[in-house]
Amino acid sequence: VNTPIVTLSHVAAAARVSSATASRALNGGSHVRADLRERVLTAAEELGYAPNAHARALASSTTRVIGLICHDLTDPYFSGITGGVMRAADERKFQVIVASTCRNPDREVEYVSMMRGHRAKAILLVGSGFESESWQQAMRRELDLYRTAGGSVAGISRHKGLHIDTVRPANHTGAADLARELVTLGHRDFAVITGSKALTTTRDRVDGFLEGLAESDLRVRADRIVTGAFTRDGGYQAAGELLARRPAVTCLFAVTDIMAVGALAAVRDHGLSVPGDLSLAGFDDIPIVSDLTPPLTTVALPLHELGRRAVDMALRPGGGPGDRIDRLPARVILRASTASPDSRRLR
């Protein structure tokens, strides 16, 4: 034959062995006589042989692929986690197929189906699930089919109604801790900027924050909880909308650092200073927020580690029925974007 592409048979022929032997020599597992192995390896090298991954997957009916499905790769939160996943996968000689849903729930389901078709060993659902019953149902079916076929699934954050193993950062507790710290600083009047209420992560953080305040008998007026897109611009817009109403608040909590970055700009555009006129806090501790002026108070999540753990969990046997939970702590980091409201009056 004379195709431009080199197959195992070519290598075997060049090494004067059967393709079975060539395969064994290349894969290292079974014992092959040293000189034969040597011949195969040299032939493969000389011919520039790259094993057909599909043929291999088909014949062995197994792959070393992890499918990663996230909402938006461009968001530092997700790229941080993805970084951890890729590193961990790499250490185990797994490849990662990354899919970005652009926050379209339907695409998320489609991607699971695609990963199923790829016979990925594991699927990682990065980012929280949606609180929609019909979505959960569609997703559950896909995941069941996938697991029945031998795949394993792990999620990062809470995924209501899916029954999957999850690695969970302390969204609720972290937000509550943050609330307490802010109260300790002296704040009493808060506003919250949040993403879609359909996302579990959003809910957990808002709920945690409100509960933290409730411990001090504080609550947040409903019209001071403003929803925006889960982006920098979403934060800018939501904050703008809020500030236009000139609410008597001393502290603003954005459920996401990315949104906080937008909020910071909005606050300034309204002629207010942070933390002079208004304190601002975020959540995630993505890399840039410590370089903002002022550096942002936030709740730090170990993004890289979240990714690693998800890989661990998905690849560890004993997945069983799903619903295993690996909890990771969140840590409040007070920076200059939050100050005591009293100190403001003293100026």
Added chain:
Amino acid sequence: VNTPIVTLSHVAAAARVSSATASRALNGGSHVRADLRERVLTAAEELGYAPNAHARALASSTTRVIGLICHDLTDPYFSGITGGVMRAADERKFQVIVASTCRNPDREVEYVSMMRGHRAKAILLVGSGFESESWQQAMRRELDLYRTAGGSVAGISRHKGLHIDTVRPANHTGAADLARELVTLGHRDFAVITGSKALTTTRDRVDGFLEGLAESDLRVRADRIVTGAFTRDGGYQAAGELLARRPAVTCLFAVTDIMAVGALAAVRDHGLSVPGDLSLAGFDDIPIVSDLTPPLTTVALPLHELGRRAVDMALRPGGGPGDRIDRLPARVILRASTASPDSRRLR
């Protein structure tokens, strides 16, 4: 048979047709009698059939996969480009396999081999090449093998010695333009913070900047060009090293926004203000830099568009010998991080 995983034969059996017909009905191409097609589609849906991507790839000896190899997914520059690539790929019903080399040249070569094994339709080399002869040789061989097997390759930025089609942002021109603008502002004494000299992008930007200055008979002393890692911390460190020597400069150019972010922090830690004591400029215009205080002067690159164009180029026929070039402009954006050095003296 009774495997937990559903194959085409199961669907065909359920629809009482041959697997050939089932295949044709599912793939939509050829004409199949309407009622048969209907039966197949329903059966597939009911059984939750997900075609085995590997079997399909093997049988049709083609895939709809694009391999993307970048240096560091966590870096906003790369994730911006990756975003564009994924979007463009999606529109063409292609999937993207992302590989991150962590700036290890050898891994880059390995990944090409891997993509070759995956029979990816196209490989995108995102990020500049290395100026190492031995690396270029190894890479060239892999790429030749890949192209001989029918694959197509496109790079983003200049890749010396590889002979591949490239989409090129105006690194050289953009940096020269920036230099001119800074000179116009009144600056005469510059320092440069740069990444590894082995990267073509780094070189292009530094060279362009120096040439821009040369037009006004200005040059930069060798000890004022400091090299650091291509990261925020690399920028911090390099700037720190530079400032420790208390050089008489009024303007600092970091070849990358990410490095500029670090440099900004370093300048402050040395008790200097930007732009009061020192002007600072970067390159790329990654999303956050306009939210810094002060907002960063930089050279804007259309990251998303770079990604799209690379996909276009790789998938467009007529690749031929490589060396097609698609140039994209870069635009200087003056923001508050640069000011006239005179205004400083007036204070």
Added chain:
DNA sequence: CTGAAAGCGCTTACAG
């Protein structure tokens, strides 16, 4: 340890 052969799950000429 080695080789001949079957089989992985599809697609696609080839007949009909």
Added chain:
DNA sequence: CTGAAAGCGCTTACAG
């Protein structure tokens, strides 16, 4: 339009 059959490029029992 439809089906039987070959083949994609590997791996892996099964004999030897």
